[in-house]
Amino acid sequence: MARAEKITLKVNGEPHSLTIDPGEPLLWVLRDQLKLTGTKFGCGEGECGACSVLINGEVFRSCMVTVGELAADDQIVTIEGLGRPGNLSELQRAFVDHTAFGCGYCTPGMIVTAEALLRSNPHPSRDEIVSAMDDNLCRCASYPAIVEAVASVAGGVKRED
Amino acid sequence: MPLNRRTFLELLGGSTAYAFTFSCSDGTGTVDEAPVEADAGVIANHAVRYFVDYTEWLFIHADGSVTAHAGRVDMGQGLKTVLSNLISQGLQLPPEKVELVLGDTSSCPDDGPTEGSNATRIVGWGYWRACERIRDHLVERAAGILGVSPKKLVYRDGAIVAKNDPTVRLAIGELADGTVHLDTIEPRAWYSSSTPYVDRGTPSVNGEAIVTGTLVYxxxxxxxxxxxxxxxxxxxxxxxxxxxxxxxxxxxxxxxxxxxxxxxxxxxxxxxxxxxxxxxxxxxxxxxxxPERDRILDVEGEIRRGAELRKTVEEAGDPERKLGSSPVRISETYITQYASQVPMETxxxxxxxxxxxxxxxxxxxxxxxxxxxxxxxxxxxxxxxxxxxxxxxxxxxxxxxxxxxxxxxxxxxxxxxxxxxxYTREYQFNGRARYKEAVVADITSGVTENGRLVARTIDLYQDEGFGSADTYDIPHVRTRLFSSPMPARHGTMRGTSFVQTCFAVESHTDVLAEALGIDPLEFRKRNLAVASFGPLLDAVAEMIGYQRAPDGDHGIGVAICHHGGRQLGAVAAEVSVDRTSGVVRVERLAGAFDIGLVINLNTLTANTKGAMLWGLGFALFEEVRVDGHQSFTRGLSDYRIPRFSDVPPMEIAFLSNETKDGWPRGCGELPVIPTVSAIANAVARAIGVRFHTLPLTPERVLEGLRES
Missing domain, CATH: 3.30.365.10 (Aldehyde oxidase/xanthine dehydrogenase, molybdopterin binding domain)
Known part of the structure; x- marks a missing residue:
């Protein structure tokens, strides 16, 4: 069995030094060590997207990334790093305004994934939104409202022509 | 355990509050009868399907805030939003003055499980009607304190005000003095014709917490x-x-x-x-x-073996004889799959x-x-x-x-x-699973040549079930339930037994219509048990464009169903089928639902669209693969649920023809049910192949095309 090592993680701009098994999935380190519980356990097999986080601006499933694979200067951003109650990001505000959730459990993963999309493609078409989000599952099936919320931040949907 | 005075006083603690209990009851089975006052916990009406007297609690604190205690839970259906909303409107208070305590057994009454699409229609409605009574009660109490007639006072915005002098005013918090009102407050009239109350857009009370990841699950x-x-x-x-x-x-x-x-x-x-x-x-x-049990590999074989008649749920006339004398008689068997609830939070x-x-x-x-x-x-x-x-x-x-x-x-x-x-997904899917049960349904109908249903028998191999007498007017019917010894454990899942039976009944309805050469929508209209289905069928037909001829390999299907306390629904689906790959794509969905009063259009719309997508998943791909020994579905990668790219354009409408009594009837599960059957019917019309087994996977569709 792997033994604990000293590992530094940069999460939401802050460095954290941890003595931890490098084989530990990032998901559980975020949740249990750093108390950032906005990142959810949904399946543990990379199938649902509830645990999505940004690493250097790209979306990763934190249940499938071990902390040993991360470098000290990797920029990890969780849902908590995007906005706080009373100080929502534009995307978070749009999710509230469109009631783009039912139970809300998948929502952090949805917002993190949409955030990455909008950073790389600020004016996605509806098809591009669907395609970028398609691996994030929502059992309440709030999909139509989520697409509307993301499209509203995209500043009007790009023409398909 | 009923809440008693001691618990109540403990809850009051040192603070001073004005407390109410009240009961809310489910009389939603009553629709055609004259209004009956709820009296001493009994509604004297034979049409009531079931009657439960629930207790709820409401405290008014000295600072003018209100705390409501209900044993129900918010599981994403928006109950917390709906209840806050109803109480803040009912007592005319700003939303931030209303706090809800839900589902804590130490401080909430046992008002039943949150299931069966009944939280809004029972608890929500109970609170709403109780608020009317509480306003009156507060006016009377203020009149006593002020020494004036209650007729000279009016309840307005969380205070009791003199009608002719607005400076004479008592805020509701000022009435709080530690009094406990344990008397049951009966809502004034259960079947009133008061104006339906609709809230179109109150946002979720948990919204900010959800989107910031700070809601504590x-x-x-x-x-x-x-x-x-x-x-x-x-x-x-x-x-x-x-x-x-x-x-x-x-x-x-x-x-x-x-x-x-x-x-x-x-x-x-x-x-x-x-x-x-x-x-x-x-x-x-x-x-x-x-396992030592001998093993049959196909689900139908497992379900049929050793099955015993358990009960007859519907019986009228002489169905066997009338089936024998019917000019057109069709017998079929329909089979639905095991399925899993798959909440995102295990x-x-x-x-x-x-x-x-x-x-x-x-x-x-x-x-x-x-x-x-x-x-x-x-x-x-x-x-x-x-x-x-x-x-x-x-x-x-x-x-x-x-x-x-x-x-x-x-x-x-x-x-x-x-x-x-x-729970891991493995434990959720497998180790501790309680599946939606697979069902075998044998259905036989006799019809006249001009398209009137005369007789029907349904044998359901299913734990619970219903027939079609609430949907179709058939003089001679019998529906029986058989218990199946299938070892996979059964549990409840959205839509319960209605989904499976509706698939059998509504597929069969199309088969009958086709055999008679009558349009399926028209055939339904000739045989309705409840006239209110008519406007629902018209609504979905219009939304989907039923009269147009669909493109090649496209098809439009319709289905209707009832659920619970007189919820009625109709769904129309347009699908396309790729004859090479066998892939079915749902191109459009239209749903119309007759559910009485709408409490919060925002949450209702979201829930309804989500429920229709559940129907899509159950029709096309959701399946737990089991046999008599084991499950082969271990994780999310083995079980496909609807995703973004499956979502078609959807249009929905809410009607209220069935009941005019201003009672909300619930809609959490209803839209799932006819969506499944509408999709199956659309597939049959698209490619001319009728499928008797769900889900309509590409393999099954290709097999059906080969055999046709």
Whole structure:
């Protein structure tokens, strides 16, 4: 069995030094060590997207990334790093305004994934939104409202022509 | 346990409050009869399907704020928003003045599980009507204090004001003096014709917390010094097997492991982290006994073998004789699959056990059922168990009778630690699964040549079920239930038994129409048991463009159904079928639902679209593959649920022709049911092949095309 090592993680701009098994999935380190519980356990097999986080601006499933694979200067951003109650990001505000959730459990993963999309493609078409989000599952099936919320931040949907 | 004066006073604590209890009752089965006053807990009307008298609590505090206590839970259907909304409107208070305490067994009344699409229509409606009575009550009380006639006072914006002098004013908080009103406040009239109340857009009360990841679900709750625990999971149906051998030493040697031990047929592991527990269960490498039961590989064979007649749920006339004399008679069998609820948050509980007392924070639809389970598991009195229902990350039936709370309590007792028990997908799908049951339905109908249904028999191999007498007017009917000894465990899942029966009945309806050469929509209209289905069919026909000729390999299908307390629904679907790949794509969905009063259009619309997408998933791909020994569905990669790219354009409408009494009738499950059948009917019309088994996977569609 792997033994604990000293590992530094940069999460939401802050460095954290941890003595931890490098084989530990990032998901559980975020949740249990750093108390950032906005990142959810949904399946543990990379199938649902509830645990999505940004690493250097790209979306990763934190249940499938071990902390040993991360470098000290990797920029990890969780849902908590995007906005706080009373100080929502534009995307978070749009999710509230469109009631783009039912139970809300998948929502952090949805917002993190949409955030990455909008950073790389600020004016996605509806098809591009669907395609970028398609691996994030929502059992309440709030999909139509989520697409509307993301499209509203995209500043009007790009023409398909 | 009924709430008593002592509990009430404990809740009041040192603060001064004005407290009400009131009852809310379900009389939604009554639709055609004259209004009857609810009197002493009895509605004297034979049409009432079931009647439960629930109690709810409401406190008015000295600062003018209100706290409402209900034993129900918010599982994403927006109950917290709906109740806050109703109370703040009902007592004319700003929303921030209304606090809700939901699902805590130590401070909430037992008002039943949150299931059966009934929370809004029973609890919500009860609060709304009770607020009317409370306003009157407060006016009377203020009149006593002010020494004036109640007629000279009016309730306005959380205060009682003199009609002719607005400076004479008593805020409701000023009436708070520690008084406890334990008298039942009956809503004035259950069947009033008061103006329907519609809220179009109140946002979710949990919205900001949800989008920032700060809403604390059960797994997010940290009681301090908590470990994780889990049980070994078998691929076999658990009641058919047990662990024969396992490497307990290897499991106990995994770093971070606190305890590994045999428990009944399975084994438990507790460790300092989620990962350590999973590693321990892997190291345990249990060998499970192969079930001895002989094994039939196909689900229909398993269900039919040894099935016995359990009860007749519907019987009128002489169906056997009338079937024999009908000019057109068709017999068919329809089969639906095992399915799984798959909430995004798996079943989860956190337990603390000290001596003979237990506290469990749980993701549950039924905190009072959880309390019974924990008390039984630990063999302690129910009153020593406190269940705190947390926000639920989806449930869909599986969390009505979830074992997670009592399993967590057992793990806590065995280790003397606080334990968090988060189901893995494997355990959720398999080890502890309670599936939506697979159903075999034999259906035979006799019809006249001009398209009137004369007789029908339905034999359902199903735990619970209904026939079609609430949907179609058939003089001679019989519906029977047969119990099947299928070893896969059954549980509740959104839409319950209605989905399976509706698939059989509504597919069969199209087959009959086709045999007679009558348009399926027209055929339905000729045979309706309830006239209100007519406008629903017209509405979906218009929305979907029923009259147009669809493109090649496209088809449009319709279906209708009823659910629960007179909820009626119609759905139309347009599909396309790729004859090469066998892939069915739903191109459009239209739904119309007759559900009485709409409380919150925002949450209703979201729930309804989501429910129709559930129908899409059940029709096209959701399936737990099991046989008489085991399940082959182990994780999310083995079970496809609807995703973004499956979503078609959807149009919905809400009608209220069936009842004019201003009562909300619920709509949480209804839209799932006809959507399944509408899609199946659309596929049949697209390619001319009728499928009798769900789901309509590409393999099944290709096979059907080959055989046609």
């Amino acid at each position: 059960t797994g997010d709750f940290d009681p301090g010094d908590c470990c994780y625990g889990a049980f070994a999971s078998s691929q076999y149906h658990i009641q058919l097997t047990e662990i024969e051998a396992a490497d307990f030493a290897a499991a106990a040697a995994v770093p971070g492991v606190v305890k590994v031990e045999r428990t009944g047929a399975s084994a438990m592991a507790v460790g300092e982290s989620f990962t350590s527990v999973q590693r321990a269960l892997k190291a345990l490498a249990p060998r499970w006994r192969i 079943e989860t509980a956190v337990a603390e056990v000290e001596g003979d007392r237990a506290t469990v924070w749980a993701s549950t639809q039924a905190p009072f059922k959880a309390r019974v389970r924990v008390a039984k598991r630990l063999k302690i009195p129910e009153e020593n168990v406190r269940i705190i229902a947390m926000p639920v990350g989806g449930a869909f039936g599986v969390k009505v009778d979830t074992p997670a709370p009592d399993e967590a309590a057992l793990l806590a007792r065995k280790t003397g630690r606080r334990v968090k028990h988060v």
